[in-house]
Amino acid sequence: MAGRLIDKYMRGMYLPHKWCAGCGNGIILRDVIQAVDNLGLEKRDTIIVSGIGCSSRAVGYLDFDTIHTTHGRAIAFATGIKMARPDMKVIVLTGDGDAAAIGGNHLIHAARRNIDITVVVFNNNIYGMTGGQFSPTTPAGAYASTAPYGSIDPDFDIPALAKAAGATYTARGTAYHVLQTTKLIEAAILHEGFSVVECVSICPTYYGRRNRKGGAVEMMKWQRDNAVPVEQARKIPPAELEGKIVYGGLWRCERPEYTRQYEAIINSALPE
Amino acid sequence: MKQKQKRYEMCFTGSGGQGVILCSTILAEAAFLAGKMVAQSQSYGPQARGGLCRAELIIDEERIIYPKVTSAGFLLALTQASLDRLRIGMAEDALIIIDSSMHEPDDPGSCSVAALPILQTASETVGKIMTANIVAVGAVNALLGIAPDDLLEQAVLMRVPRGTEQVNLLALNEGRKMGAAAHSMIYP
Amino acid sequence: MTERRRMLLQGNEAVVEGALAAGMRFFAGYPITPSTEIAERCALRLPQVGGRFIQMEDELAGIAAVIGASVVGVKAMTATSGPGFSLMQENIGYAALAEIPCVIVDVQRAGPSTGLPTSPSQGDYMQARWGTHGDHPVIVISPSSVQEAYIETIRSFNLSERLRVPVILLMDEIIGHLYEGIELPDADEVEILDRLTKDDPRQAELPYDIVPGELAPRMTPFGQGVFYNITGLIHDDRGFPTSSPEIADRQCRRIMKKIDLNSGQIGRYEELYMEDAGVCVVSFGGAARSAQAAVEAAHRDGYRVGFFRPVTVWPFPEEAFYEICGRVSDVIVAELNYGQMKLEAERIAAGRCRVRHIGKVDGTILGPEEIYKEIQEAAG
Numbered sequence: 001m002a003g004r005l006i007d008k009y010m011r012g013m014y015l016p017h018k019w020c021a022g023c024g025n026g027i028i029l030r031d032v033i034q035a036v037d038n039l040g041l042e043k044r045d046t047i048i049v050s051g052i053g054c055s056s057r058a059v060g061y062l063d064f065d066t067i068h069t070t071h072g073r074a075i076a077f078a079t080g081i082k083m084a085r086p087d088m089k090v091i092v093l094t095g096d097g098d099a100a101a102i103g104g105n106h107l108i109h110a111a112r113r114n115i116d117i118t119v120v121v122f123n124n125n126i127y128g129m130t131g132g133q134f135s136p137t138t139p140a141g142a143y144a145s146t147a148p149y150g151s152i153d154p155d156f157d158i159p160a161l162a163k164a165a166g167a168t169y170t171a172r173g174t175a176y177h178v179l180q181t182t183k184l185i186e187a188a189i190l191h192e193g194f195s196v197v198e199c200v201s202i203c204p205t206y207y208g209r210r211n212r213k214g215g216a217v218e219m220m221k222w223q224r225d226n227a228v229p230v231e232q233a234r235k236i237p238p239a240e241l242e243g244k245i246v247y248g249g250l251w252r253c254e255r256p257e258y259t260r261q262y263e264a265i266i267n268s269a270l271p272e
Numbered sequence: 273m274k275q276k277q278k279r280y281e282m283c284f285t286g287s288g289g290q291g292v293i294l295c296s297t298i299l300a301e302a303a304f305l306a307g308k309m310v311a312q313s314q315s316y317g318p319q320a321r322g323g324l325c326r327a328e329l330i331i332d333e334e335r336i337i338y339p340k341v342t343s344a345g346f347l348l349a350l351t352q353a354s355l356d357r358l359r360i361g362m363a364e365d366a367l368i369i370i371d372s373s374m375h376e377p378d379d380p381g382s383c384s385v386a387a388l389p390i391l392q393t394a395s396e397t398v399g400k401i402m403t404a405n406i407v408a409v410g411a412v413n414a415l416l417g418i419a420p421d422d423l424l425e426q427a428v429l430m431r432v433p434r435g436t437e438q439v440n441l442l443a444l445n446e447g448r449k450m451g452a453a454a455h456s457m458i459y460p
Numbered sequence: 461m462t463e464r465r466r467m468l469l470q471g472n473e474a475v476v477e478g479a480l481a482a483g484m485r486f487f488a489g490y491p492i493t494p495s496t497e498i499a500e501r502c503a504l505r506l507p508q509v510g511g512r513f514i515q516m517e518d519e520l521a522g523i524a525a526v527i528g529a530s531v532v533g534v535k536a537m538t539a540t541s542g543p544g545f546s547l548m549q550e551n552i553g554y555a556a557l558a559e560i561p562c563v564i565v566d567v568q569r570a571g572p573s574t575g576l577p578t579s580p581s582q583g584d585y586m587q588a589r590w591g592t593h594g595d596h597p598v599i600v601i602s603p604s605s606v607q608e609a610y611i612e613t614i615r616s617f618n619l620s621e622r623l624r625v626p627v628i629l630l631m632d633e634i635i636g637h638l639y640e641g642i643e644l645p646d647a648d649e650v651e652i653l654d655r656l657t658k659d660d661p662r663q664a665e666l667p668y669d670i671v672p673g674e675l676a677p678r679m680t681p682f683g684q685g686v687f688y689n690i691t692g693l694i695h696d697d698r699g700f701p702t703s704s705p706e707i708a709d710r711q712c713r714r715i716m717k718k719i720d721l722n723s724g725q726i727g728r729y730e731e732l733y734m735e736d737a738g739v740c741v742v743s744f745g746g747a748a749r750s751a752q753a754a755v756e757a758a759h760r761d762g763y764r765v766g767f768f769r770p771v772t773v774w775p776f777p778e779e780a781f782y783e784i785c786g787r788v789s790d791v792i793v794a795e796l797n798y799g800q801m802k803l804e805a806e807r808i809a810a811g812r813c814r815v816r817h818i819g820k821v822d823g824t825i826l827g828p829e830e831i832y833k834e835i836q837e838a839a840g
Contacts, residue, residue, distance in 0.1 A: 011689075014700055044685035047532070060689055060700055065682035067531060068691035068701075069524065070554050076521035080528025080536070083512045084486050085683055088532070106524075109517035262512060269507035297468075297639060304468045304641045312639035338753035338828050339638055 002030065009033045009043070011063045018057055020128075022216025024175030024201035028122050029058045031178060031199070032093065035185035046089045049078040051098035054129050055122030055201075058093045072102030075110045078117050086259035089189065090116070096123040096137040100156050104136070111165035111194050115258035118188045119196045121158055124203035132206030139243075143210045158198045163251045168193035170251040172230075174200040176223040177247060184249060192257050200227075200245050280331040280416065281341045285358050286350030288325045291405030294431060295348070296327035298409050301427035302419035303331045311339035324354045331418060346416065348408060349374065350390065367458065369412070386454055393446050403443035406432070410447020415455050421448070466643055471609045471635040472497035472539075474642055475565055476505060478613030479537050481644075482652055484563070485511035486536040488525035490518050490544060494578040494633040495567035498539035519544035523551040523564065530560045531690060533655075533681030535617055539565035542575060545584060545591070552626050553592030554692040556715065559624035559668070559677055561655055563616045566628055567636040568745075570796075570823040579823030580633040582745055585800040588628045589774045595712060597719045599623070599726055600774035602630040602745040606640035612771065618653040619726060623718045624676040630773060632796070634746025634825055655679070661686065668711075669697040675718045719775055728771040729780055733759050737766030739838045740784050742805055743794040744770050747826050751794045754831035763839050776804050785809040790838035792816045794831050814838075 006012065010033070019025050036046065048064050050056035052071035059066035069077040074092045082090045099107050099121045110117060126144060127133040134144035134151045137158065141150050159170035169191040173181025181199055188195035202208065202219040213219050223245065230248030233241055282299075286292035293314045300312040314327040328341040345363040349355035352374045362368075364382045372387040388411055394404035406428060413424050425444065432440045469477065475498055479487075487502035489495075499515065506513045512529075516522045522538045529536040540548060545566045555562050568584045570576035584591075588600045599619050603609040613629060620627040656678040658664040658671075664680040667688045671678060680686045693701035694708045702708075719726065732755060734740065743751035748769045755767040768784060770777050785791060791813055793802040802817045809815050818834055820826050 011700070043687060044683065047682050049528075060691070063687050065687055066689045067528075067682070068689065068693070069527075070550055070692055073520060073524040073551065076516065076524035077528040077531075079514065079516070079521070080486065080488055080525030080530075081532055081682070082528075083488075083514055083525065084529035084534040084536070085532045088683055105517050106521055109521070262507075262514075266507045266510055266512070270510060271508065300639055301468050304466070310468065310639065310641060313634075313637055336640075337756065338749055339634070339640075340825060342827070 005030065005033050005037060009036065009063055010061050014061055017061055019054060020205045022202070022204040023054070024124065024203070025055055025058065025122050027175045027178060028120070028181070028199040028201055029061070029093075031173070031182045032091070032120055032185055033062070034182045035189060038182065039186055039189060041089055041189070045087070046091065047081055047085075048091050048093060049074050049081065050093045051095070051103060052129070053095040053098045053127070054124065055093060055095035056098060058122075072098055073106065074098065075103060075106040075117065075119060079106075079110055079115055082115055082117055082259060083262070086116075086263065090118070091189065092117060092119040094119060094121055096121060096125065096158070097127050097135040100136040100158055100161070107162065107196075108165035111162050111167040111196070113258040114166060114168055114193045114255050116192050117194055118185075119194075120185060120188075121196065121198045122201050123158065123198050124201040124207060126203050126207040128203050128206055132210060138207075142207075144206075145210070159196060159250045162194075162196040166194070166255070167196050167251070168253050168255050169195035171196075171249045172198045172200065172245065172247045174223045174227050174245055174247055175202055176220050177227060180247065187249060191252070193255060278333045280329070280346060280418070281344050281363070282329045282331070282346040282348075283326065283341055283344040283358070283360050284329070284348045285324065285326040285354040287354060288323050290350050291402070292348070292350060292408075293325060293327045295405040295408050295412075296329045298406075298427045298431050299412060299418055300329050300331070301430060302413065302424040305423040305427060306419040308333060309336050311336040313339060324357060326354070326358065346412075348412060350404065350408070367415070369415070384458055386458055388450055388454055390447070390450070393450060394443060397446050398439065398443045400439055400443075403440055406440045406443040407447035407450070410444040411451035411454065414448045414451025415458070466641055468639055468641050469606055470497060470637060470639050471603070471606045471631060472567065472637070473501050474606045474610040475539070475613045475629065475631070476501040477644070478610040479563065479617065480505060480509060481650060482535065482614040482617035483654070484535045484537050484617065485509070486526065486529035486534045487511075487538065488514045488516050488529070488536070489522040489538045489540060490516055492519075492541045492544045494569055494636050495539045495541045495565060495631075497636070498565055498567070519547040520551070523548040523562070526562050527551060527555050527560050530562050531682050533683070535561070535621065537563040537565065539567065541567050541569045541578065542571045542584065543573070545587065549591040552598065553594060553596050555626040556592070556596040556598060557692055557694075558690050559679070559715065560690070561620040561624050562626050563613070563620055564626060564628050565631060567631040567633065569633055570821070576823040578633055580746060580796055580825050581821075581823065582632055582747060582796040583798075583800070583821070584630065585773065585795070585797060588630050595716060597625045597715050598628055598774060599625055599719065599772065600628045600630050601771060602773045603635055603771070604745055604748045604769065605635065606638060607642040608771070609635060610642055610644070614650060614652070618651065621655040622653050622676065623722060624655070624679070625718060630745065632746040634749065657681070666697040667699050668695065670714070675714065675721060723775050723778070726772055726775060727777040729777040730767075730769040730771065731780070732767035734766035734768065734784065736764055738764045738788055739790045739792065739835055740766050740768050740788045741792045741794060741831060741835065742768045742770075742781075742801065744773050744801065747794055747796050750826040750828050751831050753828035754835060757828060758832055758835045763835055765835050765839065773801070776808065778808055781805070781808050785813045788813050790814045790816055792818065792831070792834050792838060794818045794826055796820050796826065
């Protein structure tokens with residue numbers, strides 16, 4: 001199955017990928033490809049955009065029209081692509097630092113516009129590419145190379161941020177929950193409007209080592225044992241969810257999509 | 273300004289919102305439609321939003337190289353503050369038109385000064401103070417003969433907001449009458 | 461619909477009309493004076509021709525969206541001023557390395573920082589050339605009239621599309637806010653160039669593979685079923701990142717040569733009274749209006765003075781200016797900055813004539829009389 005997906009969707013000549021042994025990004029990339037395959041999306045109708053960071057290297061391996069942009073700007077590039085070709089499916093693969101720190105402004109404004117772009121955030125809770133500095137999703141108290149005494153920065157809840165800014169679909173998956181995460185990505189792609197799927201990855205190399213979380217296997221087991229499906233989480237007092245990963249489809253609503261609204265402007269402005 | 277001349281260097285000043293910039297743009301448009309060369313520029317920035325504002329217009333038969341006014345032969349001022357604070361070189365025989373609500377400059381030198389009831393005409397005769405700039409367009413053109421009446425009308429219609437054409441044409445006509453009457457007084 | 465052949469337009473408005481004539485169908489930007497009229501007119505005009513406008517959250521996003529639209533084959537433009545131009549620099553480098561055509565209008569205002577909003581300045585002359593990090597190609601064009609703003613915007617798109625480099629239209633407040641009459645050329649008088657693509661789909665999969673004898677790659681836009689990668693990393697012919705010193709060297713040299721070897725086609729300048737001049741006044745953009753007025757007055761008064769105005773300011777029209785420096789005693793560079801084009805003039809003059817400078821940094825325009833005085837002094 002994986003072999004078929006690789007042949008169909010990946011640039012074999014550039015494999016194996018550059019990610020560390022035990023990194024969760026490969027699993028999440030597979031979930032994205034599986035979702036695309038399950039939906040039967042045509043490669044020529046799909047453009048995949050990324051920013052900078054470990055996760056953003058994903059696009060190089062994908063045999064689509066792919067663009068690896070500048071740090072933080074993937075969603076802004078994607079906005080230009082979607083505006084110029086509203087008929088295309090536009091998927092952004094980004095990381096926690098790329099999407100929520102340097103690119104946070106673009107995330108919230110794309111959500112506000114409700115432009116039909118699907119953003120998959122590979123959240124490994126750390127800056128991996130630069131060597132383990134804390135990111136906006138590193139939990140307070142955790143250690144990183146720039147938080148040698150433990151981080152005092154609170155972390156962002158990316159789906160909640162996106163929802164508050166106006167995203168019309170948000171979800172959270174994990175590297176461990178492959179089937180569920182694939183379905184969430186499928187739902188996000190099908191949703192017309194701005195959709196955000198946070199995929200909690202693992203980074204044994206930096207986050208795991210610094211915070212004594214063990215190796216890849218231990219980190220995956222931790223995800224298995226500490227992830228709570230959203231339906232179940234809604235029945236649990238918030239205090240008990242502290243430190244857990246709540247996964248599943250978190251939010252969905254309908255609101256006019258941006259490029260459709262712009263089509264209406266064109267139709268009213270075009271001369272008779 | 274006493275004889276018919278090839279080149280006009282003009283300055284317009286007033287309070288932001290009075291439309292003196294539009295007044296100069298319409299005169300520029302009319303001159304342009306009449307086949308003249310024009311260069312119009314305006315002060316821009318915070319002073320254009322409610323404070324003092326100013327526009328410069330050069331009209332020439334020949335190509336205008338330096339686009340700013342160096343020696344104004346004509347000045348229109350619609351508020352006292354804008355006139356008092358204006359710093360611009362004036363030609364010796366310049367014509368200064370002020371609104372009749374203002375007091376005349378203490379030392380106009382060799383310039384002629386005429387006070388015209390531009391604001392009053394707009395608010396009372398036309399019925400809309402907003403049209404003062406168009407009253408001024410009519411008056412200035414009647415005094416200086418920048419463009420034929422039909423082209424001036426065309427320029428007004430090109431530049432005023434849709435739906436305000438009638439009231440602005442009325443204002444233009446009132447201004448024209450005012451300017452024509454002033455003309456015989458200034459140039460007897 | 462009959463289009464009026466003559467129009468009274470502001471410089472900023474003429475840029476938009478020129479861009480539309482060149483085929484621009486996408487604009488993304490963020491409001492900032494004195495460039496805002498460009499965004500405003502794009503918002504009005506683009507949907508009328510089936511194009512699209514978007515106001516982004518900042519200038520970083522404006523240029524990013526423009527590159528995004530260009531990647532799918534749509535001619536795209538953004539416009540800004542000083543502070544916003546600084547914010548755009550990183551992605552200008554991206555467009556230069558990834559070879560994505562785009563036009564960036566910088567209507568200069570007095571800086572540094574927030575500076576003097578929004579007084580005239582030409583303080584971005586060096587930034588336009590070297591603003592983004594790393595060696596990179598750009599073309600910078602600076603119009604001196606509203607008519608030229610229209611024509612040179614079209615030329616900016618043509619050069620950007622054909623050479624696949626970012627082109628910066630370096631405006632200033634003087635021309636941006638000036639109303640002048642312009643003549644719109646007939647469609648058949650204006651050459652509109654579109655980007656080239658590869659016909660053979662197998663070749664198209666190698667977007668950065670250069671057709672022999674050409675300098676810029678022929679890249680098929682995204683969305684045509686070709687499938688390749690674009691990146692701001694040094695990349696191979698398929699657009700995939702590589703750290704090979706050999707490929708890096710070849711790529712960096714090739715993108716620089718797009719400008720170096722085409723400078724004749726890119727360069728444009730104007731000369732006046734230079735045949736027997738002993739003094740040459742050099743000026744560009746809005747300041748050139750003051751300089752030309754001074755030169756004409758001095759010439760009328762019998763001074764042997766001429767005028768040299770680069771329209772393409774980067775690359776500087778070096779060959780023509782080199783020749784001038786060999787036969788005049790003095791060059792006077794007149795510009796609205798502390799001495800930026802002066803450095804380029806000194807480099808080319810290389811000591812063969814004296815290079816004088818009049819630079820203004822107080823947010824006001826140069827008066828012709830200031831330049832006239834310098835001409836008198838130079839003519840001694």
